[in-house]
Amino acid sequence: MQHSVSPLVESLWRFGIVGLIGLGVWIVLRSGRVMLGNAAFAAIAAAATAALVARGTADIIAVVAGVLAAAACGALFGVAAARATSTGFAIASLALWAVELSMRAPAGAVLRSQGSPVFVVIAVAGAGVAAWFYARSRHGRAAAAVGQDERAAQGIGIDPVRVRVTAVTVGALLAGVAGSLSVFYPGFDITAYRLHGDIAAFAAVVLGGAGGALGPLVGAALVAIAAVAPVTKEHATAVNAVALLAATIVLPGGIASIFSRAARR
Amino acid sequence: MIEIQEIGVAFGGVKALDKISVSCGAGRIVGVVGPSGSGKSTLLDAISGIHPLASGSVLLGGIRIDGLAPHVVARRGLARMYQEDRLFGRMTAFENVLAGAYLRGEATGALESSARAALESVGMNERRDTYAWDLAAGERRRLALARSLASNAPALALDEPLRCLDGSELDLVRALLVRVASESGGRAIVISDRDISACEELCDRVLVLHAGKAIAHGTFDEVIHDVDVRDAYLGVEWSQ
Known part of the structure; x- marks a missing residue:
């Protein structure tokens, strides 16, 4: 898609979108499950928001509606898949790719193209701070406990199904924020969520590190830079895939783990 | 009972x-x-x-x-301690005990105070910031007990x-x-x-x-x- 924004603006947009979807993936991962289709919730939100904007609905209402639609779909998926084994859950999340593939922007949707990434950057920064506090909260510890040892978590009164449904819903909500706001991205293309969105989000989590909320944001920044850098932009998805593979092998704790190790010394 | x-x-x-x-x-x-x-x-x-x-x-x-x-x-x-420890390895000793107090629903300050007391009771206060997977076998056992006690069940x-x-x-x-x-x-x-x-x-x-x-x-x-x-x-x- 042809659009003219500066590389800086484009990279900020991408940082926000990938960061939000990646934070959603991280929250689900923290509860012990691998979510391979979180970008589907972004696509759902984008489709809903685009449809409403195209009909003349106020932007803010369209965005909120899109986010709520994504969160509701996330809750439904969570209820259906929360009892599955870790392998079963990952496979079930692949079904969300069908959602990504079927999403279309509404015909005749002439969308705003302000090009300002300020809201999505504020959203991802806010989500990052909220995720940092959440990880230290009672419920955040409960989610981590379920992710690390489900039976031990049950032994201290934590309901793993409820924790996972909540994690998937919150993850979908964050992806929904990304999707709804992306409608106002000058280069908005709903088909960009098809697999590319999932690979970018997953690369952000693995590359940045899944140990804390900072990891997905560090990873999202790298993914965003790779998407606009002249050397890599033409093959951004392939670069993400290679980075994902390389980080898994060379730096399994992600880049953020280097910072946390240094801080502990 | x-x-x-x-x-x-x-x-x-x-x-x-x-x-x-x-x-x-x-x-x-x-x-x-x-x-x-x-x-x-x-x-x-x-x-x-x-x-x-x-x-x-x-x-x-x-x-x-x-x-x-x-x-x-x-x-x-009914609080439970398992034969295999089943600690949360990527949490510190203190965080493990805090997780054990999940059901108490107290404010953060009171919760941390209870967790410190539970760690102290098993002689683990000096190891509070150590990740569970870095603890020795006896320490792991004592931490697992502290986590069970933290629930106040x-x-x-x-x-x-x-x-x-x-x-x-x-x-x-x-x-x-x-x-x-x-x-x-x-x-x-x-x-x-x-x-x-x-x-x-x-x-x-x-x-x-x-x-x-x-x-x-x-x-x-x-x-x-x-x-x-x-x-x-x-x-x-x-x-x-």
Whole structure:
């Protein structure tokens, strides 16, 4: 898609979108499950928001509606898949790719193209701070406990199904924020969520590190830079895939783990 | 407090537990002993809701808890310590105990204060910022106990809480269990151990299991002189 924004603006947009979807993936991962289709919730939100904007609905209402639609779909998926084994859950999340593939922007949707990434950057920064506090909260510890040892978590009164449904819903909500706001991205293309969105989000989590909320944001920044850098932009998805593979092998704790190790010394 | 009434557990066609009955009142410690594979952990798993019962019932404070999910059993007031530690490895010792206090629903300050007290009680305060996976075996055991105690549950099912502990650690944990049983109006504690001598000064009653069956039940002195216990478990006459 042809659009003219500066590389800086484009990279900020991408940082926000990938960061939000990646934070959603991280929250689900923290509860012990691998979510391979979180970008589907972004696509759902984008489709809903685009449809409403195209009909003349106020932007803010369209965005909120899109986010709520994504969160509701996330809750439904969570209820259906929360009892599955870790392998079963990952496979079930692949079904969300069908959602990504079927999403279309509404015909005749002439969308705003302000090009300002300020809201999505504020959203991802806010989500990052909220995720940092959440990880230290009672419920955040409960989610981590379920992710690390489900039976031990049950032994201290934590309901793993409820924790996972909540994690998937919150993850979908964050992806929904990304999707709804992306409608106002000058280069908005709903088909960009098809697999590319999932690979970018997953690369952000693995590359940045899944140990804390900072990891997905560090990873999202790298993914965003790779998407606009002249050397890599033409093959951004392939670069993400290679980075994902390389980080898994060379730096399994992600880049953020280097910072946390240094801080502990 | 805890009443186990003729419970049976079966895995396929294999009877893992057969009509086991035992009760543990508030302020009491009951020991479940027997060789490996006798059904000790299965018994604790059954009362914790991990294994479904084939027969019988489990009551906690007079209310049936069999058939409930493990997290619901914990919410009803039975805290669990597992044979394999099952610590949260990527959390520090302090965070493990904080997680153990999940059900207390206290404000952060009070919660952290309780967690510090629980760590202190097992002599682990100096290791509070160490990740659980970096702890030594005895430390892991003490931390697992602290995590169970942090819930403040009125009943505790502790699977081999004395395993991997050396002399001073053993004294500390034994004294702690006796104190915990008597505090807060009295807590009911069921512990398991492979070594019957662990129950000598600790347990009010001892249940001896062999191949999923109860072969003796009584005070420590009664069970060690039981002929069935000698034949199936001790092998020789008991001597200190």
